[in-house]
Amino acid sequence: MARKLAAGNWKMNGLAADLAEIDRLGAMLPDSGCDVLICPPATLVARMAERAGARILVGGQDCHAASSGAHTGDISAAMLRDAGASHVILGHSERRADHAETDAAVRSKALAAQAEGLVAIVCVGETEAQRDAGRAVEVIASQLEGALPDDPALLVIAYEPVWAIGTGRTPTEAEVAQVHSMMRATLARRFGAAADGVPLLYGGSVKPANAAQIFAIADVDGALVGGASLKADEFGAIVSALAAAAKG
Numbered sequence: 001m002a003r004k005l006a007a008g009n010w011k012m013n014g015l016a017a018d019l020a021e022i023d024r025l026g027a028m029l030p031d032s033g034c035d036v037l038i039c040p041p042a043t044l045v046a047r048m049a050e051r052a053g054a055r056i057l058v059g060g061q062d063c064h065a066a067s068s069g070a071h072t073g074d075i076s077a078a079m080l081r082d083a084g085a086s087h088v089i090l091g092h093s094e095r096r097a098d099h100a101e102t103d104a105a106v107r108s109k110a111l112a113a114q115a116e117g118l119v120a121i122v123c124v125g126e127t128e129a130q131r132d133a134g135r136a137v138e139v140i141a142s143q144l145e146g147a148l149p150d151d152p153a154l155l156v157i158a159y160e161p162v163w164a165i166g167t168g169r170t171p172t173e174a175e176v177a178q179v180h181s182m183m184r185a186t187l188a189r190r191f192g193a194a195a196d197g198v199p200l201l202y203g204g205s206v207k208p209a210n211a212a213q214i215f216a217i218a219d220v221d222g223a224l225v226g227g228a229s230l231k232a233d234e235f236g237a238i239v240s241a242l243a244a245a246a247k248g
């Protein structure tokens with residue numbers, strides 16, 4: 001059984017003043033039931049990690065595949081760990097689109113992250129055109145095939161349909177269930193029994209209003225939340241929904 005994880009992706013949002021949201025979030029969290037992670041921009045990782053307390057984990061949004069060197073503007077897994085991060089999001093569709101990241105590049109980054117002891121959150125998801133063409137499951141299977149790293153103990157998979165990100169639209173429960181069951185089966189073929197411990201997150205327009213419904217879907221172990229993670233009251237409500245789902 002995978003641990004439940006509520007993860008927030010702040011994307012390119014957040015200045016020092018926004019760290020106050022972490023204090024507010026910390027004050028409203030349930031004691032247990034799920035892990036809670038915020039991935040702020042790189043500029044805030046260290047300060048957030050110092051301020052967050054034990055209940056809130058902190059992660060990066062990308063890392064380079066190399067451990068150091070001449071890569072201006074990039075950040076390594078070792079630097080994230082040094083700054084207090086425990087996780088890193090890799091292969092988000094915005095990075096695939098903005099920086100032409102391939103599945104092979106995502107796998108290299110995930111290997112680098114795991115070598116530093118970071119949990120790699122590998123993102124996959126189809127475009128609207130791919131879903132309309134009936135190719136969603138095939139596309140996601142192929143992304144997993146190319147991007148999966150080698151260690152299931154330091155791995156989270158996030159299914160984020162590109163067309164659901166920031167749009168207020170979500171797939172049907174049956175569509176999420178179909179993808180998540182395929183992902184679990186793919187992990188089982190690759191990792192055997194250890195696949196059961198890999199949290200499978202859904203991401204894309206998760207809000208307090210739809211969180212409980214999403215967390216009730218089979219093989220959904222949590223969420224990767226964008227816009228609703230920026231405000232403590234919204235993200236806190238999503239965390240509470242996940243903790244409630246974990247208790248059954």
Ligand SMILES: O=C(CO)COP(=O)(O)O
Binds near residue numbers: 009165167204224
């Ligand atoms: O991309 C996402 C998280 O990584 C989802 O973003 P939204 O929750 O804003 O749709």
